[in-house]
Amino acid sequence: MTPEGWAVFLGSWALIIALNLFCFWKLLTEKPAEEVTKEEPSPPPPA
Amino acid sequence: MPDETRERWSGKLGIIMAVAGSAIGLGNFLRFPAKAAANGGGAFMVPYLVALLLFGIPLMWIEWTTGRYGGAFGHRTAPGMFHSLWRHPAIKYFGLIGIFGPIVVFIYYTYVESWTLAYAFFSLFGEYGGATDQAGMKGFLASYQGLNNSHFNGLAVAYAFFLVTFLVNCWILFRGITKGIEWLCRWAMPVLFILGIALAVRVLTLPPDPADSSRNVLNGLGYMWNPDFSALKNPDVWLEAAGQIFFTLSVGFGVILTYASYLSRRDDVALSGLTGASTNELAEVILGGTIIIPAAFIFFGKAEMAGIARSGTFDLGFVTMPLIFERLPLGNVFGAAWFLLLFLAGITSSISLAQPAVAFLKDELGITKRKAAILFIIITFILCQPAIFFYGNGVLGELDFWACNFCLVVFATIETILFGWFFGIDRAWTEMHYGADIRVPRLYRYVIRYVTPTFLLVILAAWFLQTGPPTLRPGNIRDWPALCAKLRHGPPAAEFVDGWPAPGPGLARLLPRDAQVAVTEVRRDRAFGWEHKAAVLSGLNQLLERSVLFEDGVFRRVSLPTNVQQFLKTDRGKWSKEDVQWLNRSLLQAAFPEHIGPRRAKIIEVLLMVDVADPDRPYILGTRIMLVVLFLGLYIGLQIAWRKRRDVWDRTEPPEEAQP
Numbered sequence: 001m002t003p004e005g006w007a008v009f010l011g012s013w014a015l016i017i018a019l020n021l022f023c024f025w026k027l028l029t030e031k032p033a034e035e036v037t038k039e040e041p042s043p044p045p046p047a
Numbered sequence: 048m049p050d051e052t053r054e055r056w057s058g059k060l061g062i063i064m065a066v067a068g069s070a071i072g073l074g075n076f077l078r079f080p081a082k083a084a085a086n087g088g089g090a091f092m093v094p095y096l097v098a099l100l101l102f103g104i105p106l107m108w109i110e111w112t113t114g115r116y117g118g119a120f121g122h123r124t125a126p127g128m129f130h131s132l133w134r135h136p137a138i139k140y141f142g143l144i145g146i147f148g149p150i151v152v153f154i155y156y157t158y159v160e161s162w163t164l165a166y167a168f169f170s171l172f173g174e175y176g177g178a179t180d181q182a183g184m185k186g187f188l189a190s191y192q193g194l195n196n197s198h199f200n201g202l203a204v205a206y207a208f209f210l211v212t213f214l215v216n217c218w219i220l221f222r223g224i225t226k227g228i229e230w231l232c233r234w235a236m237p238v239l240f241i242l243g244i245a246l247a248v249r250v251l252t253l254p255p256d257p258a259d260s261s262r263n264v265l266n267g268l269g270y271m272w273n274p275d276f277s278a279l280k281n282p283d284v285w286l287e288a289a290g291q292i293f294f295t296l297s298v299g300f301g302v303i304l305t306y307a308s309y310l311s312r313r314d315d316v317a318l319s320g321l322t323g324a325s326t327n328e329l330a331e332v333i334l335g336g337t338i339i340i341p342a343a344f345i346f347f348g349k350a351e352m353a354g355i356a357r358s359g360t361f362d363l364g365f366v367t368m369p370l371i372f373e374r375l376p377l378g379n380v381f382g383a384a385w386f387l388l389l390f391l392a393g394i395t396s397s398i399s400l401a402q403p404a405v406a407f408l409k410d411e412l413g414i415t416k417r418k419a420a421i422l423f424i425i426i427t428f429i430l431c432q433p434a435i436f437f438y439g440n441g442v443l444g445e446l447d448f449w450a451c452n453f454c455l456v457v458f459a460t461i462e463t464i465l466f467g468w469f470f471g472i473d474r475a476w477t478e479m480h481y482g483a484d485i486r487v488p489r490l491y492r493y494v495i496r497y498v499t500p501t502f503l504l505v506i507l508a509a510w511f512l513q514t515g516p517p518t519l520r521p522g523n524i525r526d527w528p529a530l531c532a533k534l535r536h537g538p539p540a541a542e543f544v545d546g547w548p549a550p551g552p553g554l555a556r557l558l559p560r561d562a563q564v565a566v567t568e569v570r571r572d573r574a575f576g577w578e579h580k581a582a583v584l585s586g587l588n589q590l591l592e593r594s595v596l597f598e599d600g601v602f603r604r605v606s607l608p609t610n611v612q613q614f615l616k617t618d619r620g621k622w623s624k625e626d627v628q629w630l631n632r633s634l635l636q637a638a639f640p641e642h643i644g645p646r647r648a649k650i651i652e653v654l655l656m657v658d659v660a661d662p663d664r665p666y667i668l669g670t671r672i673m674l675v676v677l678f679l680g681l682y683i684g685l686q687i688a689w690r691k692r693r694d695v696w697d698r699t700e701p702p703e704e705a706q707p
Contacts, residue, residue: 001269008089009272012336015096016328023322026484027059 054224056309059319061229066306066323067330068232068395070297071239073159075331076389077360079291080340084271084356085623086287087278092332094279094288099328102289102499105491106298106459107324109466109499111316112479114307119701121692123308123406125301126685129462130696133469139689141461143681145301146407148454149400150677152300154427155434155446156400159361160393161212163386165191165205166365170382175369181351184366194439202435209435212394213428219398220405220420224309228398235391242388243334249381250342262348267341270352286509289502294451295331296324297399299459305403312701317483330392338385339363346371353623364389401427407681411688430677433670440666449674460503467496511648517628518588519635523644527580530642531566534558534583554590562586591631592624607637 001009056062083091117128125145129138169175176198178184190198191205199205219227255263278284293299303323307316343355347367355367372382401423408419433442466475476492524530535555555566563586565579607615611633614626622630636643689696 001265002273005089005269005273008092008274009268012089012092012096012332016325016332019321019325020329023318023325026318027063027322 054309055311057225057229059314061225061233062306062310063319063322063326064232064236065228065395065399066297066303066319067326068228068236069302069306069399070295070323070327070396071236071330072295072297072392072396073163073360073364073389074291074294075327075335075392076243076338077335077364078294079331079335080271080338081356081360081363082287082291083336084340084352086284087275088270089272089274090276090278091284091288092274093276094285095291098285098289098292098502099324101494102463102502103292103296103298104321104324105495105499106463107296107303107320108317108479108487108491109463109475109495110298110303111307111320111323112475113462113466114304115310115312115314115316116478117304118308118310119312120698121410121695121702123305123410124403125304125458125462126407126688127411127696128304128308129465131698132465135469138465139685140682141458142301143678143685144454144458144461145304146403147678147681148450148458149300149302149403150427150430151446151450151454151674153397153400153404154430155443156393156397157213157216157427158209158431158434158438158443160390160397161205161209162191162365163389163393164212165208166369167383167386167390170369170372170386171379173373173379175373179370179373181366181370184370185362188361188365192438193436206435209431213431215394216397216401217420217424219394220401220423221417223416228402231398232395235395239388239391239395240330240334242384242391243330243338246381246385246388247334247337249375250338253342253345253375256345256348259348262345264341264345266349267344268337270344270349271336271340282509283513286506286513289506293455293459296327297396299455299462300400301403301458302399305406306399308406313482315482315484317479317487318485321485339368342371343367346374407684407688411692412684413691430673433666433673437666440663442666442670445667445670446674456503456506460500460507463495463500463503467500472496513648517625517632517646518591519584519632519643521580521584523646524580524584524642525644526642527583530639531583533639533642534566557590557593558583558586559589587635591628591635593627593631608633611637 056065083089083095113128113132117123117131120127120131122128122131124142126139126142129142132138175184176187176190178187186195187198189195193199193202193205219231221227222230250267251264253264255261297303310316340352340356343363344352347355355363368385369382372378372385375381405416405419405423408414408422409416412419414422434446472492472495475495479487555563558566561582565582565586568579611630614630632646636645
């Protein structure tokens with residue numbers, strides 16, 4: 001395994017594990033939706 | 048409306064596991080490592096991650112948002128959802144692709160899934176018919192598939208495993224969303240990850256080959272991950288990466304639309320969509336990238352790896368891996384674990400593929416859940432049969448092309464343009480963030496509106512711009528009798544540079560025996576039917592794979608195009624099988640320009656399969672007729688739904704209970 005190979009290998013692992021940790025941490029510590037976003041639902045489509 | 052239409056996921060984790068289960072399939076463990084190893088190793092991760100960020104994750108968000116939005120209008124499938132996004136009378140018909148595609152995949156995927164179940168048993172009991180090398184194991188697989196009688200007498204065993212697999216799918220379908228799909232995914236996904244981790248740890252702790260210490264796990268990982276950045280100059284590598292993202296995330300099928308339609312209007316889609324995608328990536332890159340290629344490297348060495356990596360998904364999973372497990376201590380247990388992992392990955396995907404059609408029957412046509420499941424089972428059971436009994440005639444490949452290449456890309460392009468442009472990016476963005484647990488970076492407004500559709504249109508255009516595979520198809524031959532005559536005598540002198548004389552005997556001497564007979568038949572003025580053409584074509588295609596065709600002297604002085612001359616100056620040690628085929632095909636074209644036509648666009652090459660000389664023509668045509676009938680059936684169903692539930696289709700806002 002070359003140094004470039006290690007860099008790609010560990011970089012890909014780190015990116016994907018970090019993404020998963022972020023997602024599951026957010027899921028497990030979720031707040032009520034209204035506190036997170038103030039967005040209103042979209043209006044109905046035009047007839 | 049029956050009460051059961053109010054089915055809902057029991058929790059957020061339930062739908063995330065279901066979406067991840069749908070996405071994690073055989074492709075994560077077989078297709079991804081093979082594609083990466085064959086397309087620049089670690090460098091493949093560059094286009095792969097770009098595709099993930101620019102259209103994989105955006106498509107996830109588009110499908111989750113569209114599904115939840117359409118679900119609020121009482122629609123569970125793409126036709127109604129598309130109609131709720133854009134009130135154009137024609138748009139619902141494009142949505143039919145989102146039901147048609149998953150049915151087509153389901154009818155062959157369940158059969159492939161049943162192989163994994165069968166191989167789990169074969170592995171556990173060490174029953175591979177004494178096969179100890181690649182050729183033997185390929186023969187065993189072919190015999191199991193009914194292509195020869197060397198190990199199995201007919202299809203009885205394969206069919207028995209198919210029936211078991213199909214019945215398990217039916218049972219889960221009957222149980223519905225919460226008690227069926229969610230229940231399955233809640234236990235199958237953790238088991239799948241535990242098996243995957245156990246296998247990855249086993250591979251990473253394998254000792255080096257005692258006879259050759261270079262065959263060790265680090266070099267195996269290096270084969271998979273060492274980057275060859277020069278591969279990034281090749282547009283095909285980018286297209287392969289984009290294709291892999293499509294297959295792996297289950298986007299563009301219509302499955303996620305149906306799953307998300309069971310969410311309530313207040314449920315988050317932004318974080319859930321991202322979590323579904325990231326869970327799939329965990330299985331694909333971390334587990335898929337660690338198991339198969341490093342293990343194959345240790346047991347087969349670098350010399351055989353190029354062939355193994357390019358041998359195709361099925362050969363990797365069902366030929367290479369059993370051979371590896373045969374040589375491991377406790378190999379039967381690890382082999383059974385590997386195929387059980389593939390089976391779980393398969394069943395969580397196949398069950399999701401059934402859902403759009405069942406939901407369409409139940410919710411749009413208003414029949415009960417039980418009757419919808421029975422109708423789906425009867426129809427798909429009948430449609431499964433050609434893929435099983437005519438597997439050797441290319442039926443499965445034909446179904447795969449239309450479902451996993453054509454429908455997937457067309458459907459994804461339509462839904463992306465619809466979401467970003469016709470529904471409108473402002474409304475789409477607001478809808479996506481309603482109830483969201485995370486804020487999506489604002490950059491994605493522009494990605495969803497401009498970059499994702501452009502990416503998809505480039506993939507569509509590539510079908511017409513990319514030339515097809517180098518293998519010869521019947522439609523490439525312009526004049527069969529004249530070609531056969533020239534094959535016997537070699538290329539004419541006029542086609543040689545500087546008028547060099549034609550060298551030695553013709554190409555016919557290099558052809559297999561049956562092709563030589565077919566070529567001779569023409570000389571004797573016998574009837575030259577498609578059997579003869581098929582034999583000659585098959586013989587020529589075998590010649591294309593010979594690395595020595597150029598050296599045989601037959602083509603030494605043929606006037607070659609500049610790109611071929613330049614290619615001949617490159618390092619022959621780095622030529623792949625495809626490179627050799629391409630070179631030999633170019634040589635044939637240069638030698639017989641009036642008789643062998645050039646390679647055409649990929650899509651045209653596929654359509655040429657129905658050429659009169661193709662011995663599989665009746666099966667391919669039959670498959671296409673079957674698909675047309677299926678689509679027409681869905682079209683009629685949609686017309687009925689349109690009339691029957693006009694009040695639902697005409698809604699301009701979600702009903703009271705779906706209002707926030």
